[in-house]
Each structure stands twice: as structure tokens, then as C-alpha cells.
Amino acid sequence: MSRARVLLLNAALGPLDYRVPHGMTVEPGSIVVAPLGPRQLMGAVWEADRMPSDAEVGDNRLRNLLAVADVPPLRAPLRRLIEWTADYYLAPPAAVLRMAMPSSSALEGARTVTEYRATGVVPDRLTPQRAQALERIADRQGLVRELALAADVSDGVIRGLVKVGAIEAVEVDIDTPFPPPDPDHAQPALGAEQRTAATAITDAVEARAFQPFLLDGVTGSGKTEVYFEGVAQALRQGRQTLVLLPEIALTEPFLKRFAARFGTAPVAWHSGLRQSQRRRAWRAIAGGEGKVVVGARSALFLPYADLGLIVVDEAHETSFKQEEGVHYHARDVAVMRGRFEGCPVVLATATPAIETHQQVEVGHYTHLTLPGRWGAAELPAIEAIDLIAEPPERGRWIAPRLVKAMEEVLDRGEQSLLFLNRRGFAPLTLCRTCGHRFKCPNCTAWMVEHRLVRRLACHHCGHIEPPPRACPECGQEDSLVACGPGVERIADEVTALFPEARTAIVTSDTIWSPAKAAEFVARMEAGAIDIVIGTQLVTKGYHFPNLTLVGVIDADLGLEGGDLRAAERTFQQIMQVAGRAGRGEKSGHVYIQTHSPDAPVMRALATGDADSFIAAETAARRDAGAPPFGRYAAIVVSSEDQAAAQETATLIGRTAPEVEGMLVYGPAPAPLAMLRGRHRFRLLVHARRALDVQEVIRGWLGALDWPAKVRVTVDVDPYSFL
Incomplete structure (x- = not known):
């Protein structure tokens, strides 16, 4: 090529033409550096017939490309996906391309970084913080900051341990190859229904053809073990697999589960990775050495060398919808990537979206069902508590029947989970003297009180301010009152009711990284927590055999606001949180507190009649011409x-x-x-x-x-x- 059309990483520009200097070789998908005015921008070479230019420029006016990166070109299936995503979601192609491109560090040659690990030496002066650091670091290796976060100590404690020889520096090649997973490492004994579903997926992987599956199984039915068989088949063929998770907090528990099955961890991809980790992962994926990638929705646009299977876990989750930048839905884009790559796609969920049900109905998706729980586990019993007939005590939010059930569970040495999808202590703070309400100065939203960290916060823009002693409107001191409950307020109530119980609050404020999630899981598995109070973060993917009671504090909360999918979303969320109960040999029980026990969604939850609820919701959508109709x-x-x-x-x-x-x-x-x-x-x-x-x-x-x-x-x- 003597002339190349380049899509630059500038959403305000269309594709531009450049001259290819003598001796430089480029092809469609090549990642290049090109001049734009006085700047140098990265971009990708594109087929001219697929990316029309607004202005044709003669060869004599073209500027030379400056460099071509020594990485594999973006393959045709990925280029087609970028075009489709830009067209469908009305986004600039450059904005979509940016999600597939590496950072500039990924284009550089081999590099090393200094990491640190424990030596086994115990220092003479062993302070409590040093002892905690050495205990929690164990065999972990990483940067000073990473070890400090894992140990919950300051950077200075880690540096002090380095000085006394308890921790040593190690020079690490940041492009060290990822160890290959072994498809035959620990093969599970599948039940008959699991084996049937797994065979359908492995046959599709072997056929190397596009085929979307809905893997529809109740919580705890072993969906992960089933699609792991598809992953194993792709590994045997030497091909790559992508597993999408809705939250990075789920990554660490999943990595442990994956390692138990395949002998080593997969390649992780999420916003919590540092720059050197992202570089290593991107280069391994592009080169084909990274065989299994587990990540958030952005992992969809990575340049896989040979993709053999895509899995979307918890496929019903609304967090797969990107709300900033390019407004794509990862579930739907995953299906399109499978089409372009010619590989099967598995949507795994216990509560499929109505859109997914409709794709099954019209024959576009193959429906695989797992109606029973794995092994001896049984689905929990579900009861609705009518808050009008059985109200909590004045000033409290937990109904007497749920309190009694929690007492019994504590006496048996089992664990409980209370679910309320509202962070902080209270959603509204007002002055009891003049009625002033604390609003965010940047948003049309109330400030949420977070009492644990003593601040008022806006959950939309992140604005924070300390709670004042006096009302800013009337000047009255000690007149501010918190209205309504958040998880912190429920935690206070639990502490008052059960002062001996060990509690944990699980929200995005407390579990902000995979490492924090792993620490929470370890404490639960060790029996160090009796009662968990959490938001939607705790509804997804966790498996705690000793957790036998789930209480939903306010089941009506998700029905507010007139959202098209409000009832469906409430049903999915509560069914998911209910699924955390009774996942082992012990039976589980779920209590749903509601002011509307006769609402269709509440009746469906209490009776377990999901089919009737989905049929009624589908009919209502069809009558209104709403999605998917x-x-x-x-x-x-x-x-x-x-x-x-x-x-x-x-x-x-x-x-x-x-x-x-x-x-x-x-x-x-x-x-x-x-x-x-x-x-x-x-x-x-x-x-x-x-x-x-x-x-x-x-x-x-x-x-x-x-x-x-x-x-x-x-x-x-x-x-x-x-």
C-alpha cells in the first residue's frame, strides 16, 4: 500500500488518508502513529471502501505515516464489530475504536518492573501493623501500594518491612507469558441435565460456528460448571474464550473458582488493573497466548487472535449497559461479536431478560435449562411479609417475623443476609425546624448521609461535604434528622438487636476492588461474619453454603420511578438475592418485606411462578409496542x-x-x-x-x-x- 486510510483516535474527525513511506508495510488493521497538525495521534488503518472519507485528497498533498506498531493488526471480525457498534449506537467510529486500542505502553518493547514479596524473615520489632501486613501478604507479590492495600496498612509499613529484610524487591518482566489453563485439570462429575447442556455447548465450540445459547438455570444449578466445559473444549482446540462478568468485584472469587477447575487463573481485564498489567494482558490477548479472558464489558473489544467461545455471565444484569461515552449493551454486542467471529455465545442467567426470552421464542437463541439446584441443595422457601399487617417496631425497619428468624439462624451458627439497594445511612437529611432539605449543588438529587465516614454525598456526581452541626437555612443546631433507611442504618439496627453478632456492610463503598471482594469472601467462608447487610453488589454470583437466611428490607424500592423495566428488574434482583440462601446442604429461607404483597411481581416472587410473571410482562410490552416488540x-x-x-x-x-x-x-x-x-x-x-x-x-x-x-x-x- 502506498496510500492508507486511517481512523484516528479523535472522535471529532472522520477517517484521513496518509502516504505510506517507502519501506513501511501496513495492512487493514495495522496500528499506526500519524501526524495531525503539530500532534502525533494513534490510529488504525481501515479499508477505504468501508470507511468513506469526507474529502478526497491528492497523493501529492498527503503526509507520511510516522510509525507502525509492532503488534498484530486488528483482525477483520473486530473491525466489523467496531463498524456495527458505531452504526447501531450512533457513536463516532473513533470512540468505539478507542476501546479496542492499547495504551501507548503496550506498543513499546520489553519492559521490567520492581515488585515486592515476603522473605519469611520476622523482624525483631514486630508491631501489630507489621504483623498484620505479613499475615495478609502471605505469598502475594506486587507493588508497594498493592501490598499496602491488600494488608490494609500504610505504604510506610511496607517500606519499613523492606528495610529490615522481611520483604524483598524482585525484578519482573511485565510481559511474562500467562500459564496455559489445563482443560483436564479437575473435571467435575456433571448431573444428567448439566451434561446435556454442556454437550450442546461443546458441540457448538467444536463446530466453530456462530450459535447463541440461553443457559437458563435457577441459582445454584451449576451454570458455571456447564459453560466451563465449553471453555475446556475451546482450550483443547487451542482457541480463546471470553467470559464477561457484570461487576469487577466478582472477578476475584471467579478467578479462584476458575483456577480450581483449570489449574491456573485466567487473564483478568477490568478498570482495577494497573498500567503494566493492562499492557501484559493486551499483548497476550492480541498474540493469542492469553487463552481465557475474564473481564468487565470493555473486554468485548479486545483484539482476540482466535476467539472460540464467548460467555456472558449474569446476562440479565443492567450494569452490562454502558451509560457514558458509547451507550452500548455488552450482552447484545457480545452476540454480534460471536456472529462476526463465527463462534458460539452463551448467555448464562437465572432470570433472563424479556428481550432474551423473545429471542428464544422466535428461534434465534437455543434454550438450555437447568431447573434444579446442584447436588443436594434445594431452592429456598420464600415468604412475603406485609409491612402494613406486620409493621416493624417504631423507629425500626426490620419486621418482627424477620427478627425472630434471624435469632434462630444465629442460634444455629448459620449466616444471614439483609438486602437493601440503598447505600449510606439515609437517603435524605432535613431540618426538623424549617424543613430545609440537603440537595446536591450540581444535580437534581438529595444528598445521602454516610455516617461511617461522616459525610453527605451525591451518588450521581460524587460531590461530598461534611454534615453541618447547624441548619444552613435557619441556623438551628442539632435539628438535622435522617429520613429513611440505607444499609448503614440497617446495620445500626442489627447491632442494637444482636450486639454479639459479627456484621459486615457490603456496598460499592466498602467493596471497591477485587482484592476487597476476595477479603470479604474469605471472611464469610471462614465463618467470621454472622450477618451481611448489602446492596445489589451482594446479589451476584457469591456462593456461601452456611448462608441460610435472606431478608429483603424494602422490596418495593425498585418499583418506584415509572421505569419500563421496573417490575422485571425488581423480580430479577430479588430472585438473585434470594438465590444466595441455602446453596449448601442446609435449607434456606427468604423473607420479602413489602407494602404491596398483592402486586403481580410480589405474588410471583412468593409463589415462585416466574413463567406467569414473564408471560404477563411480555403481553404488556407487546400491547404497548415496547421493547422487544x-x-x-x-x-x-x-x-x-x-x-x-x-x-x-x-x-x-x-x-x-x-x-x-x-x-x-x-x-x-x-x-x-x-x-x-x-x-x-x-x-x-x-x-x-x-x-x-x-x-x-x-x-x-x-x-x-x-x-x-x-x-x-x-x-x-x-x-x-x-
Whole structure:
């Protein structure tokens, strides 16, 4: 090639043409460095016929490419995925490409880094902190900061142990190959239903053909063991596997489970990795040495050399929907990646989304079911507690029947879990004298009190401030009152009820890394925790055989706000948290506290009649033309200047095209009318399923101009209506 079309990592630009200097060899997918004005930008070479340029430039005016990276080119299936994602989600191709590209460090040659590990030497002066550090570090190796975090001590304690010889420095090649997993390391004895499902997946892996599966099994039915057989088959073929998890906090327990089956940990990919770890992982994946990758949704866009299987675990999870930047849904993009790669895709879940059920119904997905729990474990009994008929004591939030059940579980030496999907101590703080409510200065949201760290926090923008002694409105001291419960308040109530019980609060405030999650799991497995109080973070994937009681404090919470998927999401969340109970030989019990025991979703949860609930929800969606039977796209207009945002939103609404089968609602102020200091207006496009709504929106918005200070974002298939 003497001329190359390059997609640069600049979302404001389209593809640009460059001259390929004599002696440089590039091909579609090559990662290159190109000049742009005085700057140098990274990009990827693309097929000219697939990425039209806005302006054709003669050869004599082209600038030379500066360098080509010594890494494998992005393969054609990944390039097709980038094109499809940009087209479907109305995103700049460069913004999608950025998710597949390495950091600049991944393009450099071999490098080393200094890590540290314990030597076994016990220092003469063994302070409590030093003893704690050495105990928790054990055989762990890493940077000073990583060891300090793992040991819950300061960096200075680790450096002090280095000085006295208890910890030593080790020079590590950061591109050390990952040890290959062994598909025959510890093969499980599968039950008949598991074996049938596993055979269907392994046959598809062996056939090297695209085939989507819904692996639909109740909590604790052994779905992981089943899709591990597909992973083993891909390993035997020398091919790669991607396993997507909804939360990085689940990564560490999963890695341990994987290592027990395959003899070594997989390659991890998530935001908690440091730069050198990301470099090592990216290069191993691109080179084909990284055989199994376990990661968050961003792992979808890595440049796999030979992908043989994709698994989306907990596929119903809404956290697979990206709400910033490119608004893609990892579940749906995973299916498309499988199509482009020509490999099977497994969506594993105990509570499939209605969209996934519909794909099974029309024959696009193969349905594999695991109706019973693994081994001797049985599904827990579920009871609803009517909070109107059985209210908690005044000033408390746990109903007497649930308190009594917790007492019995404690007496038996078993563990309990209380679930409330609300972080902090209280969702609202107000002045009892003048009624002043603490609002976030940047968002249309109340400040949440976090009493453990003594702060008021906004959960939307991250703004924090210390709680004042006096009301800022009327000046009255000691008049501030916390309204409503968060997990910290429930934890206080538990401590008052059971002062001898050992409790743990599990939220994104306390479990912010895989290492913290691993520490929590270890304490649970060791029996060092009696009662867990947690948010949705604790509903996913954890397996604690001694946990026999689950109490849902406020089952109605998820039904508020008029969300399209509110009932479905509530059903999924509570079924998932209920599934934490009775996963071993001991039977489990679940209590659901609700003010609406006769609501369809509560009846379905109490009776376990998921099929009737899904059928009723599906019929309601079909009647309304809502997804998956119709299509939504949200257009969000925002600006720090409220008038400019409103004017642009009005312009977009006024120029909406009249298209058969499409309606446009709005503009209207968004429910979250201000977010991070930006005023927000929303329009909602509702279209029939067959309409190419992206093409309509592309032409509609492409013909308009708005001020540079106004941001217009399109969210195709939205999950958030805030």
C-alpha cells in the first residue's frame, strides 16, 4: 500500500488518508502513529471502501505515516464489530475504536518492573501493623501500594518491612507469558441435565460456528460448571474464550473458582488493573497466548487472535449497559461479536431478560435449562411479609417475623443476609425546624448521609461535604434528622438487636476492588461474619453454603420511578438475592418485606411462578409496542447554560420528521434535570421494530446545528430513563 486510510483516535474527525513511506508495510488493521497538525495521534488503518472519507485528497498533498506498531493488526471480525457498534449506537467510529486500542505502553518493547514479596524473615520489632501486613501478604507479590492495600496498612509499613529484610524487591518482566489453563485439570462429575447442556455447548465450540445459547438455570444449578466445559473444549482446540462478568468485584472469587477447575487463573481485564498489567494482558490477548479472558464489558473489544467461545455471565444484569461515552449493551454486542467471529455465545442467567426470552421464542437463541439446584441443595422457601399487617417496631425497619428468624439462624451458627439497594445511612437529611432539605449543588438529587465516614454525598456526581452541626437555612443546631433507611442504618439496627453478632456492610463503598471482594469472601467462608447487610453488589454470583437466611428490607424500592423495566428488574434482583440462601446442604429461607404483597411481581416472587410473571410482562410490552416488540431511542440535550439546552431541545423537537411507525415525545426536563452542573432535557423516540430508527435519527440530527456548549447524546435501546 502506498496510500492508507486511517481512523484516528479523535472522535471529532472522520477517517484521513496518509502516504505510506517507502519501506513501511501496513495492512487493514495495522496500528499506526500519524501526524495531525503539530500532534502525533494513534490510529488504525481501515479499508477505504468501508470507511468513506469526507474529502478526497491528492497523493501529492498527503503526509507520511510516522510509525507502525509492532503488534498484530486488528483482525477483520473486530473491525466489523467496531463498524456495527458505531452504526447501531450512533457513536463516532473513533470512540468505539478507542476501546479496542492499547495504551501507548503496550506498543513499546520489553519492559521490567520492581515488585515486592515476603522473605519469611520476622523482624525483631514486630508491631501489630507489621504483623498484620505479613499475615495478609502471605505469598502475594506486587507493588508497594498493592501490598499496602491488600494488608490494609500504610505504604510506610511496607517500606519499613523492606528495610529490615522481611520483604524483598524482585525484578519482573511485565510481559511474562500467562500459564496455559489445563482443560483436564479437575473435571467435575456433571448431573444428567448439566451434561446435556454442556454437550450442546461443546458441540457448538467444536463446530466453530456462530450459535447463541440461553443457559437458563435457577441459582445454584451449576451454570458455571456447564459453560466451563465449553471453555475446556475451546482450550483443547487451542482457541480463546471470553467470559464477561457484570461487576469487577466478582472477578476475584471467579478467578479462584476458575483456577480450581483449570489449574491456573485466567487473564483478568477490568478498570482495577494497573498500567503494566493492562499492557501484559493486551499483548497476550492480541498474540493469542492469553487463552481465557475474564473481564468487565470493555473486554468485548479486545483484539482476540482466535476467539472460540464467548460467555456472558449474569446476562440479565443492567450494569452490562454502558451509560457514558458509547451507550452500548455488552450482552447484545457480545452476540454480534460471536456472529462476526463465527463462534458460539452463551448467555448464562437465572432470570433472563424479556428481550432474551423473545429471542428464544422466535428461534434465534437455543434454550438450555437447568431447573434444579446442584447436588443436594434445594431452592429456598420464600415468604412475603406485609409491612402494613406486620409493621416493624417504631423507629425500626426490620419486621418482627424477620427478627425472630434471624435469632434462630444465629442460634444455629448459620449466616444471614439483609438486602437493601440503598447505600449510606439515609437517603435524605432535613431540618426538623424549617424543613430545609440537603440537595446536591450540581444535580437534581438529595444528598445521602454516610455516617461511617461522616459525610453527605451525591451518588450521581460524587460531590461530598461534611454534615453541618447547624441548619444552613435557619441556623438551628442539632435539628438535622435522617429520613429513611440505607444499609448503614440497617446495620445500626442489627447491632442494637444482636450486639454479639459479627456484621459486615457490603456496598460499592466498602467493596471497591477485587482484592476487597476476595477479603470479604474469605471472611464469610471462614465463618467470621454472622450477618451481611448489602446492596445489589451482594446479589451476584457469591456462593456461601452456611448462608441460610435472606431478608429483603424494602422490596418495593425498585418499583418506584415509572421505569419500563421496573417490575422485571425488581423480580430479577430479588430472585438473585434470594438465590444466595441455602446453596449448601442446609435449607434456606427468604423473607420479602413489602407494602404491596398483592402486586403481580410480589405474588410471583412468593409463589415462585416466574413463567406467569414473564408471560404477563411480555403481553404488556407487546400491547404497548415496547421493547422487544418496539424500539426506543432517547435524545438527551445538556448544557451548563439552561436556556441554550432548552432552545436546542426545542429545535430538535420542532424539526422531528414525520415517519410512519415513529412517534417523538418531548422535549421535557429530564427527571434528573441537572447532572454534574449541566441542565438536561430529554426526547424519547418510539418506533416500530422494523423501522431503521438509526437512519432516521442520523438524518434528522445531522441537518441541525447547535451551539458548541450544548451536548446532544443519543441512547439507542435506553435502560436509564433519568
